[in-house]
Amino acid sequence: MKEEHLIKFDVLRGIAIILVFSYHVLGSVFTSGIMINTYENGILTIKGSSAYLVFLTFFPLSYGWAGVHLFLIISGFLIHYSYLKKNTDKLNFGDFINRRFWRIYPPYLICLFVFSFATGNILSTSKGVWDFLSHLFLLHNLSNDFTQSINPSFWSLALEFQLYLLYPLFLFLRKKVGLSATCIIALFVSILLSIFQILFPVLKQPAIELSVFRFWIVWILGAFLAEKYYTNKRMFRINTVGLILMWGSFFVGRCFSFFTIYLIGLYVSFLFIMTIEWYLYNPPKISFPGRLLVNIGLCSYSIYLIHQPYLKVLIRFFNMFNAGGVSFLISSLDYILIFIIFFLIARSMYVYLELPSVQLGKLVYNKIVKRKSQLV
Incomplete structure (x- = not known):
């Protein structure tokens, strides 16, 4: 992949972390809620809702949870594209998991210790011990009790690592049944989960929703987009106007309960795929905002790790100086200042x-490989 296209993924990471942070x-x-979820006959109703709540319901940043999807x-694109560039049918799983481990785990581990013991000794109770251990082994998203504990953002780190472990299965299915069929299988699994949740409401719980x-x-x-891009094949042929209309349809869909409850995550994922492909094939030059996003994107993982636990504390701190109340201008300035602190x-x-963690991982792995070769 060309260097300019790699930079574009830093831009996308910058957008993703801004979405999540926002x-x-x-x-x-807005602790009482940031959107309307009241429906009559399956259609959104704004009856009795305040103006600000109506605004927030259709405010793009209110859907910043989609940054995790992005x-x-x-991740799927870059990992699979890297595999394709090696032009091999066999994945060196040891090398792969070593690189992924050293990329995400040491920074995560340090943040885990900081947030676990910052407000007390988490190990003082048996539940706290299990909570800490589940986070230590990246299994906390499997428990309703621990999915959102310590640092709520950590749930997706466990998910990410579990997706790495499934990569060999993806490659196996891709080889046996083809890329398109593999996507259909994964889609079927997601849809089947939704069907089971409709039939058995008891399954509507965090450990399943975030699994x-x-x-x-x-x-x-x-990964599908990476393969299409690698072979210079388009998934979608859509122009800028069409892309804008597709994003507009997202907010139209938001007016219907079935879409909001069961389809919104998949739909926004397809919209991101369309947008990324459009961005790669119609790449505007990296302007000043783009360069700013690149710098934010480079630090996006660390921003993700640290921002959520102390967000309310910083918001309350800055509100102390807003004697005239919360205005849009003051709130926006507070937002920027808080983001700069985390950045x-x-x-x-x-x-x-x-960066040192990644370098250390390379050294450790090379020493292990060298030692094994000497023993043979």
């Missing part, structure tokens, strides 16, 4: 933690 900010400010699509079975299709869509911390983490 969603968490809105959730911290992160997963980017790898729900999000495997999202990750695979990124500066994350930038240091990227330089002094993330």
